Amino acid sequence: xxxxPHEVHESRILRTELLWAFGVGIFVAASLSMIVFTALTLxxxxxxxxxxxxxxxxxxxxxxxxxxxxxxxxxxxxxxVRAIATQFMFVPQCFAVPANRRVTLRFASPDVIxxxxxxxxxxxxxxxxxxxxxxxxxxxxxxxxxxPCHEFCGQGHSExxxxxxxxxxxxxKPGPDGRVSCAKx
Numbered sequence: 726x727x728x729x730p731h732e733v734h735e736s737r738i739l740r741t742e743l744l745w746a747f748g749v750g751i752f753v754a755a756s757l758s759m760i761v762f763t764a765l766t767l768x769x770x771x772x773x774x775x776x777x778x779x780x781x782x783x784x785x786x787x788x789x790x791x792x793x794x795x796x797x798x799x800x801x802x803x804x805x806v807r808a809i810a811t812q813f814m815f816v817p818q819c820f821a822v823p824a825n826r827r828v829t830l831r832f833a834s835p836d837v838i839x840x841x842x843x844x845x846x847x848x849x850x851x852x853x854x855x856x857x858x859x860x861x862x863x864x865x866x867x868x869x870x871x872x873p874c875h876e877f878c879g880q881g882h883s884e885x886x887x888x889x890x891x892x893x894x895x896x897x898k899p900g901p902d903g904r905v906s907c908a909k910x
Contacts, residue, residue, distance in 0.1 A: 780835045780854040798899040804828045810839035810852045813881030819888040819907035823897040832858040840876030864891040
């Protein structure tokens with residue numbers, strides 16, 4: 726008994742569909758493998774610290790009070806920058822960070838959603854009222870970097886930016902209180 730032309734045609738279609746299904750399965754497996762590999766080996770993970778803060782009172786006391794904003798170096802060498810993103814400015818307007826050293830950036834907003842990115846770096850995050858946005862990074866080149874708001878926040882959005890001064894280690898000198906201000910240039 727020989728196969729009819731109809732059965733041969735159906736057999737060819739089935740083989741083609743199985744081949745495509747196999748190809749799609751390989752693609753999905755490869756994509757998932759790359760995601761898992763980068764997450765485990767390159768420490769590329771979505772933000773997981775969920776830290777809440779009262780947006781109405783964040784500037785009155787605690788870490789986001791005016792006297793605590795900017796760059797602080799602690800006794801163990803930890804560098805933390807605290808800033809507030811508010812319509813239509815970053816406070817402080819400029820902050821200094823050391824080159825080639827781990828820096829923690831902490832941002833909060835009292836009003837609307839803001840976004841920020843620091844040009845030429847991997848820093849890109851959203852600042853949502855009621856939450857603290859935290860980013861860990863290392864700045865590898867010195868100079869002034871622009872930090873614009875990239876999330877539309879109202880009429881003055883286009884004027885919302887700050888400067889990040891990346892200073893060489895020999896110029897990054899904290900005062901007796903551990904604070905570092907932008908260098909006058």
